[in-house]
Amino acid sequence: MIIYHGSKKIINNPLYKGSNPSNDYGPAFYVTKDLESAKSWACKNNTIGIVSKYNIDNKVYSSLKVLDLTDKNKYSVLNWIAILMHFRTLDSHFVKNNEIVLNWLSKYYINVNDYDVIIGYRADDTYFRFPIRFISNDLAFEDLESVFKSGNLGVQLALISQKAIDSLKYVGDIECDDSFLGHYFSLVKDASNNFDILINKPRDPSKTYVLDLMRQEHE
Secondary structure, rough: OOEEEEEEEEOOOOOOOOOOOOOOOOOOEEEEEHHHHHHHOOOOOOOOOOEEEOOEEEEEEOOOOOOEEEOOOOOOHHHHHHHHHEEEEOOHHHHHHOOHHHHHHHHOOOOOHHOEEEEEEOOOOOOOEEEEEEEOOOOHHHHHHHHHHOHHHHHOEEOOHHHHHHHOEEEEEOOHHHHHOOOOHHHHHHHHHHHHHOOOOOOOOOOHHHHHHHHHHHO
16 A cells, blocks of 8 residues: 655655654554645645655554544544544633533544554644534534535544554655645635635525434433
């Protein structure tokens, strides 16, 4: 399996838990199977970056414990949001105003430390306002996932454990061309525009909001 990491520099020796602990799935090495997504992230700050390329032997990968949050038969977007809320730094005012919802959501949390690899959506800082508005009962459950997909930031793999990091074999790097400058921000803009349209629409009584979900569980 070939995977990629977009950055400002070549990373031929990824560090275990070398990233920001407030990232989507905590401290991990974040990669993707999609080369274009990696190039977009490499040029995220409007400078030409580079993509590091790795190989993971399929037999080695099959020995890793993988939490695939994109598997709709096992998990829902609520599991993903609960993990996101666990690791992200939340404003104290927001926590105070939404304490009941956050406590309810916490039961959907899955301990990522029990896994080697986490597969799930990318939740860029700009995108973070989407689940925030869902928790605040402003964005419908049905619209939450669609707005993430509309931005097409892609799916990422978070390598959580040392075992997962050790399974990587650096096989080279790929330069990015000028066409990827600003590409990342255009994706974010598209998702933000779709979000603004959804959030400013009148409430659809046929859709489900977080307080509806909470009430349904108590019926």
